[in-house]
Amino acid sequence: MSDYTLREMMAVAAAREIKDGDIVFCGTGISMLAAMAAKYISAPNSTIFFETGAIDSKLEEVPLAVGDPRVMYHTAVNGSLADSFATMQNRFTGRRVVGIMGAAQIDPHGNLNSTVIGDYSAPQVRFSGSGGACDVASFVQRTIIFMQHEKRKFVRKLDYLTSPGWMDGPNGRDEEGLPPGGPESVITNLGIMRFDHTSRRMFLDGFYPGVTPRQILGNMDFGVETDHARPVKPPTHEELEILRKRCDPQRLILGA
Numbered sequence: 001m002s003d004y005t006l007r008e009m010m011a012v013a014a015a016r017e018i019k020d021g022d023i024v025f026c027g028t029g030i031s032m033l034a035a036m037a038a039k040y041i042s043a044p045n046s047t048i049f050f051e052t053g054a055i056d057s058k059l060e061e062v063p064l065a066v067g068d069p070r071v072m073y074h075t076a077v078n079g080s081l082a083d084s085f086a087t088m089q090n091r092f093t094g095r096r097v098v099g100i101m102g103a104a105q106i107d108p109h110g111n112l113n114s115t116v117i118g119d120y121s122a123p124q125v126r127f128s129g130s131g132g133a134c135d136v137a138s139f140v141q142r143t144i145i146f147m148q149h150e151k152r153k154f155v156r157k158l159d160y161l162t163s164p165g166w167m168d169g170p171n172g173r174d175e176e177g178l179p180p181g182g183p184e185s186v187i188t189n190l191g192i193m194r195f196d197h198t199s200r201r202m203f204l205d206g207f208y209p210g211v212t213p214r215q216i217l218g219n220m221d222f223g224v225e226t227d228h229a230r231p232v233k234p235p236t237h238e239e240l241e242i243l244r245k246r247c248d249p250q251r252l253i254l255g256a
Contacts, residue, residue: 003234003240004234004235004240005254005255006189006190006208007030007189007254007255008235008240008243008244008254009189009208009209009232009234009235010030010146010187010188010189011030011033011034011037011243011253011254012037012041012235012239012240012243013187013192013206013208013232014030014031014034014038014100014144014146014187015034015035015037015038015041015042015239016038016041016042017098017144017184017185017187018034018035018038018042018043018046018098018144019042019043019046019098020042020043020044020045020046021043021045021046021096022038022043022046022047022096022097022098023046023047023049023087023096023097023098024038024046024047024048024049024097024098024100025049025050025051025084025087025088025097025098025099025100025136025140026048026050026099026100027050027051027066027100027101027102028063028064028065028066029102029146029253030146030253031100031101031102031144031146032059032062032063032253033062033243033247033248033253033254034100034187035048035100036048036059036062036246036247037239037242037243037246037247039059040242040246040247041239041242047076049084049087050066050071050084051066051081051084051085051131051132052066052067052071052081052084053077053078053079053080053081053082053083053084054071054072054075054077054078054079054084055075055076055077055078055079055083055084055087056075056076056077057071057072057073057074057075058073058074058075059071059073060073062247062248062250062252062253064252084132085132085135088135088136088139088140089135089139096141097140097141097142098140098141098142098143098144098184099136099137099140099142099143099144100143100144100145100146101133101136101137101143101144101145101146101163102114102145102146102147103133103145103147103153103162103163104117104125104127104153105117105152105153105154105155105158105159106145106147106153106154106155106158106165106186107155107156107157107158107165107222108156108201108202108222108224109165109166109167109168109169109172109195109200109201109202110143110145110165110166110182110183110186110195110200110202111158111161111163111164111165111166111167112133112137112145112158112161112162112163112165113158113159113160113161113162114127114128114129114130114133114162114163115127115129115130115159115160115162116159116160117159118159119159120159120160123159129162130162130163133162133163134162134163134164136163137163137164137165137183138163138164138178138179138181139179139181140181141180141181142181142182142183142184143165143181143182143183143184144183144184144185144186144187145183145185145186145187146186146187146188147186147187147188148188148189149188149189149190149191149216149219149220150219151218151219151220151221152221154219154220154221154222155221155222156221156222164176164178165182165183165195166182166183166195166200166201169199169200169201170198170199170200172200182195182200183195185205186202190207190208190211190215190216190219191204191205191206191207191208191211191216191229191232192204192205192206192207192232193205193224196225201224201225202224203224203225203226203228203229204216204217204224204225204226204229205228205229205230206229206230206231206232207229207230207231207232208231208232208234209231209232209234213226213229
């Protein structure tokens with residue numbers, strides 16, 4: 001692990017999830033870095049767009065937020081919030097849209113909480129809430145979720161349901177009237193989780209170099225299947241060069 005950080009591993013793992021031709025709806029921070037890196041690593045023909053209405057941005061510097069003026073540089077369209085959400089929900093483009101999300105809590109079926117910790121009426125902590133996260137989780141074809149791998153974040157039951165995953169299992173989204181879609185993977189600082197196609201329950205798909213499945217389970221409040229988990233390939237020299245020199249040379253997101 002001396003050659004790279006777990007944060008760099010996390011960004012590379014997420015970048016590898018993005019396919020060529022994908023239309024990537026991403027937020028602030030490491031999700032933005034992953035989307036930028038994917039353009040050089042696995043998806044040169046992907047399109048990045050932001051909630052603030054910038055579509056197909058040419059990101060030569062990593063923006064610090066979706067409202068950063070740098071997201072508007074050399075775009076195909078400088079639109080509005082309405083344009084952004086129309087792109088996300090369009091029945092033709094929607095099949096290729098992947099949303100990158102984060103949250104304070106996640107449960108075994110990929111449902112997310114980014115609203116409160118504790119009782120809603122008298123919370124221990126109140127967060128900023130959904131923003132566009134509920135819309136993304138509800139309408140896009142695939143979502144990739146970023147999480148820090150901690151027991152307080154991987155919980156059996158959410159304190160508040162902000163954004164739907166697979167709800168309570170195989171038919172949960174259908175029963176709630178949601179369109180096809182749902183979470184595909186959870187990228188953490190320890191490994192990669194996915195969801196069983198039958199039960200729609202989370203399982204461990206990959207663990208990073210230097211990390212064990214036992215360590216991952218010890219940082220969760222619920223158990224997951226680990227029988228098919230495999231080591232994740234470490235970042236290549238080329239992938240690290242892309243992250244460090246092309247995407248975030250100032251280490252604004254990667255950190256010191």
